[in-house]
Amino acid sequence: QQKVQQSPESLSVPEGGMASLNCTSSDRNFQYFWWYRQHSGEGPKALMSIFSDGDKKEGRFTAHLNKASLHVSLHIRDSQPSDSALYFCAASEGTGGYKVVFGSGTRLLVSP
Amino acid sequence: GGIITQTPKFLIGQEGQKLTLKCQQNFNHDTMYWYRQDSGKGLRLIYYSITENDLQKGDLSEGYDASREKKSSFSLTVTSAQKNEMAVFLCASSMGLDTQYFGPGTRLLVL
Numbered sequence: 001q002q003k004v005q006q007s008p009e010s011l012s013v014p015e016g017g018m019a020s021l022n023c024t025s026s027d028r029n030f031q032y033f034w035w036y037r038q039h040s041g042e043g044p045k046a047l048m049s050i051f052s053d054g055d056k057k058e059g060r061f062t063a064h065l066n067k068a069s070l071h072v073s074l075h076i077r078d079s080q081p082s083d084s085a086l087y088f089c090a091a092s093e094g095t096g097g098y099k100v101v102f103g104s105g106t107r108l109l110v111s112p
Numbered sequence: 113g114g115i116i117t118q119t120p121k122f123l124i125g126q127e128g129q130k131l132t133l134k135c136q137q138n139f140n141h142d143t144m145y146w147y148r149q150d151s152g153k154g155l156r157l158i159y160y161s162i163t164e165n166d167l168q169k170g171d172l173s174e175g176y177d178a179s180r181e182k183k184s185s186f187s188l189t190v191t192s193a194q195k196n197e198m199a200v201f202l203c204a205s206s207m208g209l210d211t212q213y214f215g216p217g218t219r220l221l222v223l
Contacts, residue, residue, distance in 0.1 A: 043214030098143050098209045104154035
């Protein structure tokens with residue numbers, strides 16, 4: 001079983017809409033979480049990190065972490081066609097040499 | 113800002129061949145990673161290195177070797193390419209457990 005599971009696998013939202021992506025960990029030792037975005041043909045780029053319970057906002061992006069339920073989410077408001085990409089959740093225990101585990105991704109399509 | 117360079121961009125090999133992929137970073141980061149990504153899927157960790165001359169196995173290390181020759185470079189070797197194998201290999205670097213910065217990838221096709 002994958003230690004970091006993302007849902008949905010794919011998501012379609014209209015331009016200007018809200019996109020909500022979810023990530024659940026099966027490993028209670030994971031304490032550090034990131035969201036990455038990958039456009040076609042490129043390497044992933046970090047969107048934001050979140051290490052504490054609660055919300056973290058950066059521009060149109062808001063991440064929410066609940067360590068008790070091992071759940072982290074990413075919300076994109078006022079979605080733009082340029083937000084269409086593959087989004088990854090990543091997690092780490094923070095010990096043992098910085099090993100990071102990635103989820104399988106959510107493919108977001110924002111239609112004009 | 114820094115940059116991660118991966119060479120080659122495309123690699124076509126033959127079954128059974130030993131293939132080497134190279135990665136250079138100028139961020140002065142301590143930690144470097146190699147991931148494999150199969151068509152539009154998630155990233156699987158092959159090897160990582162927390163400092164020069166260090167090597168740590170990831171979940172997918174079988175069939176691969178790695179070498180951290182110096183702080184700025186990290187190489188990955190496919191020890192015996194599998195027929196019809198097709199994947200993107202991504203190199204990344206970070207300062208400790210901080211955000212990872214990725215290169216553009218090397219696309220491998222084995223005939």
